[in-house]
Amino acid sequence: MLTAGVDLGGTRVRVGVLEGARMHYWEERDSEVLKGPDHTLSIIIHMLERAKETMPFERIGICAPGPLDYKLGVLLDPPNLPDWGLVPITDVLQKHFLLPVRLLNDANAAALSEAASGAGKGYESVWFTTVSTGVGSGYVNDGQLIQGARGCAGEIGNMIILPEGRHQSNLNPGALESYVSGTAISAISRERFGWQNGAKEAIERAMAGEKEAVELIDETMTYLSIAIANIVHTVNPAIFVFGGGVMTQHDYLLPILAEKTNARVYASLQRSFDFAYAVHGNEAGVLGAAVYVRELNLS
Amino acid sequence: MLTAGVDLGGTRVRVGVLEGARMHYWEERDSEVLKGPDHTLSIIIHMLERAKETMPFERIGICAPGPLDYKLGVLLDPPNLPDWGLVPITDVLQKHFLLPVRLLNDANAAALSEAASGAGKGYESVWFTTVSTGVGSGYVNDGQLIQGARGCAGEIGNMIILPEGRHQSNLNPGALESYVSGTAISAISRERFGWQNGAKEAIERAMAGEKEAVELIDETMTYLSIAIANIVHTVNPAIFVFGGGVMTQHDYLLPILAEKTNARVYASLQRSFDFAYAVHGNEAGVLGAAVYVRELNLS
Structure with missing residues (x-):
């Protein structure tokens, strides 16, 4: 069965058509979000119509930044897609194409793509984490994406790491994202040392051996x-896969992370789970969204 | 199909036979663990033989305290069952009864029993937590028990709550169990106030309004x-079910916990998940073990 995947992002819209594990069609364009949801929706419809001419897909999966309600198929005021709150995105596409349409979180889509045909292929359970501007993740167990009762599984950016710690936006005080996201590393290195070039600069200074950067990283x-380690003791995944600009910048952070994580789990669990980089890059969202609707039992 | 459930504990062995959701047979005895694993195993075999005379079960599920390897079917040096490390418990029962036998963690069995026919019945995902001497938990998603790659899903006693915090036994510094288990509450209230009667005394003093006890609780x-809250942002279960002597002592702690948890999740998630007490008590392990083997696809 041919299925279409759409990745609706704050800057780009990507559309692909999948058969089995292979992408047979690809197009991407600016999402032009400043012109409003109706405009961007018409871009998406246009791209899908063009794809359908050569690749007659039977279902559409669309992923977007959270928060969103995957059961209702609507976005819930995502910061990078202004005015999309409560736009009935799946309804619109469903009525236009008369095909089943499903919406899911973009980190969940990426998790599914890595589990199905990426770094997590062959593992019984895969925890995917992306560290870039923010922190997002997705969890695939036994081939099944686990989204949670309200679709907020994998929202580990709000996990409390240091009670009463650093406070950022609408997160808990001491939340993970306030320490490890690109935004946080950038803010902390500016506050402490006056560096102006974000997480990239901090990581490169650490790689060069500058003492204060090494300590920060x-x-x-x-x-x-x-x-x-908390996720290990909560669901014990077989592999952790990392994407996003911060974690994948040079092969520097992941070995440090693996060593520190193993020091924080039961002795019997040490080195019993793997660490890997994501392989799908910019295609992850489209691939995952297309896999998601292919695997759904829609009877 | 009739299935047998066995709950092997440090003080009691319990055996039951289940048909559908109903327990049709029940026997419990001292486990006499000081006489060694062979002795206790012979008690279990004897109890199962007696059960089989009237209720010819076709599969056996056995639960025991962790750590254990559910895939290999062996215990891994559980503190309350000395010398059981690497005893091939499922092999022995399998060879004796010529029936499929599976081993699982007792907190996981309890989770399954609450999801199948207890406080979590009808919820799409159930997180069960027991707080007594230690802290254990189990996670059932869409009717399926999620045990993790090494069977350590639900080992939240070792979740880090306060980095560099209180240190107890082989747990991480600042681990959950070092603050909220009966053992921990007992130790902390003895250290701070000289109270000698454990978690029970601390909770009762708090209920009576004694200031320092209220603050401790x-x-x-x-x-x-x-x-x-961290579990909400990791897998977002529909309901949290609590068992164990500490949490279920009077109806005092759970409302406090619910309020504090809701204050630590995204606004859109507040009051979107339920809290409840476990209903199966001493039968939970037997029920869950029997449900577990009934649901397995053994073809």
């Missing part, structure tokens, strides 16, 4: 390792 | 609420 990876 | 429930 060590601290950052300690906090992330607490979150990962 | 408030602190304890704050730590537990951090763990529960």
Whole structure:
């Protein structure tokens, strides 16, 4: 069965058509979100119509940044998609194409793509985490995406790592995202040392051996390792897969993270789970959304 | 199909036979663990033989305290069952009865019993937590028990709540169990106030309004609420079910915990998940073990 995947992002819209594990069609464009949801929706419809001419897909999966309600198929005021709150996105596409349409979180879609045909392939359970501007994750157990009762499984950016700690936006005080996201590393390195070039600069200074940068990155990876160890003791996944600009910048952070995580789990669990980089990059959302609707039992 | 459930504990062995959701047979005895594993195993075999005479079960599920390897069917040096490390418990029963036998963690069995026919019945996902001497938990999603790659899903006693915090036995510094277990509450109230009668005394003093006890219990429930909120942002279960002597003593702690947890989740998630007491008590392990083997696809 051919299925279409759509990745609706704050800057780009990506559309692909999948057969089995292979992408047979690909198009991407600016999402032009400043012109409003109706405009972007018409771009998506246009792209899907063009795809359908050559690749007659039977279902559509669409992923977008959270928060969203996957059961209702609506976005809930995502910060990077202004005015999309409560736009009935799946309804609109469903009525236009007369096909089954499902909406899911973009980190969940990426998790599914890595589990189905990426770094997590062949593992019984996969925990995917992306660290870039924010922190997002997704969890696939036995081939099944676990979204949670309200679709908020994997919202580990709000996991409390240090009670009464650093406070950022609408997160809990001491939440993971306030320490390890690109935004947080950038803010902390600016406050402490006056560096102006974000997480990239802090990581590169640490790689060059600058003492204060090494300490900052060590601290950052300690906090992330607490979150990962907590996930080990909560659902014990077989592999942790990492994407996003912060974690994948050079091959520097992941070995540090793996060592720190193993130091925080029961002895019998040490080195019993793997760490890997995501492989699907910009295609992850489209792939995952298309896999998601293919696997759904829609009878 | 009739299935047998066995609950092997440090003090009692319980055996039951289940048909559908109903227990049709029940026997319990001292486990006499000081006489060694062979002796206790012969008690279990004897109890199962007697059960089989009137209720010819086709499968056997046995639960025991962790750590254990559910895939290999062996215990891994559980503190309350000395010398049981690596005893091939499922092999022995399998060879004796010539029936399929499976081993699982007792907190996981209790979770399954609450999801199948207890406080979690009808919920799409159930997180069960027992707080007594230690802290254990189990997670059932869509009717399926999620045990994790090494069977350590639900080992939240080792979740880090306060980095570099209180240190107890082989747990992480600042682990949940070091703050909220009966053992921990007992130790903390003895250290701080000289109270000698454990968690029970601390809770009763708090219920009577004694200021320092109220503060201690408030602190304890704050730590537990951090763990529960972290689980919300990790797998977002529909209901949290609590068992064990500490949490179920009077109806005092659970409302405090619910309020504190809701204060630590995203606004859109507040009051979107339920809290309840476990209903199966001493039968939970037997019920869950029998349900577990009934649901297995053994083809």
